[in-house]
Amino acid sequence: MSMRFLDRSTAGRLLGERLRALHLRPPLIVLALPRGGVPVGAAVAQALQAPLDLLLVRKIGAPWQKELALAAVVEGDPPDIVIDEEVQRGVGAHTEYIESQAQVQLREIARQRQAYLSGRAAAPVQGSTVIVVDDGIATGTTMRAALKALRRRQPAALVLAVPVAPRDTLEQLRAEVDQVVCLDMPVPFFAVGEHYQHFHQVEDDEVIEALDAAARVDPSAGADHR
Numbered sequence: 117m118s119m120r121f122l123d124r125s126t127a128g129r130l131l132g133e134r135l136r137a138l139h140l141r142p143p144l145i146v147l148a149l150p151r152g153g154v155p156v157g158a159a160v161a162q163a164l165q166a167p168l169d170l171l172l173v174r175k176i177g178a179p180w181q182k183e184l185a186l187a188a189v190v191e192g193d194p195p196d197i198v199i200d201e202e203v204q205r206g207v208g209a210h211t212e213y214i215e216s217q218a219q220v221q222l223r224e225i226a227r228q229r230q231a232y233l234s235g236r237a238a239a240p241v242q243g244s245t246v247i248v249v250d251d252g253i254a255t256g257t258t259m260r261a262a263l264k265a266l267r268r269r270q271p272a273a274l275v276l277a278v279p280v281a282p283r284d285t286l287e288q289l290r291a292e293v294d295q296v297v298c299l300d301m302p303v304p305f306f307a308v309g310e311h312y313q314h315f316h317q318v319e320d321d322e323v324i325e326a327l328d329a330a331a332r333v334d335p336s337a338g339a340d341h342r
Contacts, residue, residue, distance in 0.1 A: 119299060119300040121312050122313050124251050125155050127312070128158065128159025130299055131277055136164060138295075140164075140273070143244045145167055145169060145246050146160050146168045149249070150172070150323055151318035151323050152251040152318050153250035154170070155326055158327075161330050167239060172229060173189070173225075173261060174188065175188050176217045179207060184207070185200060185203065186199070188262065192265065195218070196268060198260075198264045241266060243270070248275065252281055259289060260289060267292065276289060276297070279300065280300045281298050286298055
C-alpha cells in the first residue's frame, strides 16, 4: 500500500531518519530545490545536523512548446547548461536560442538567491557528500540536469533523496548519483501532490524562514555521522 505523508515537513523528518541510518560520510551538505523541496530539505538538514542550501535550477523550454524541457541551467561559477540533445534535434533549436534563454533564467536564479538568501554565496560542494532533496519527482527532467551539473563539481558523493517518485524515473536517475533514497515508489504514480494530505503552495516567506532557521543551527554539533 502506498504511503501518504501528512505534509512536507513530516516527509522530511522520515527521510532524514532514513538518511541518518546510512551513516553518510561527512562533511554533508543538503541542497533543496525551491520552493516545494525546501520544507523537506530543512527537516532533512535538521536530522543530519548539516547545512542547508538551495539548488537553483531553471528549465529552458523548447521554442513554441515551453513545457517541453529542452535544457536546464544550474546555478554555479560558472553556471552549467545541460542540454537534452534528443529534444534539441527533434525541435530544431539552435544553440543561440538556448544561450539566450539561459541568460533569462540566470537572471531569475540571481533574483531567487537574493530573495531567499540575501545574496549569500552557494555552498561549495567539492569534496562533500551532497544530498539533493525535493518533495517528490515526476518526470525527472529538471532533476537530471541538476544532478549532471553537480557531478561536474566533484562532490565526494552525490545522494538523491525524495519522499516519493515513480520507480522508472528513479531508475533513470540512478546513473547520475551514487545513491538513491526514496520512501515510496507507488504504482501507478499520478502526481507528487497525491501522496500528501496537505500539499499547499510554498510561498517565498516560508522558504526564507526555513533557510534562516537552518542557518542558525551549528552543523558542527552533528558533523560526524560515521
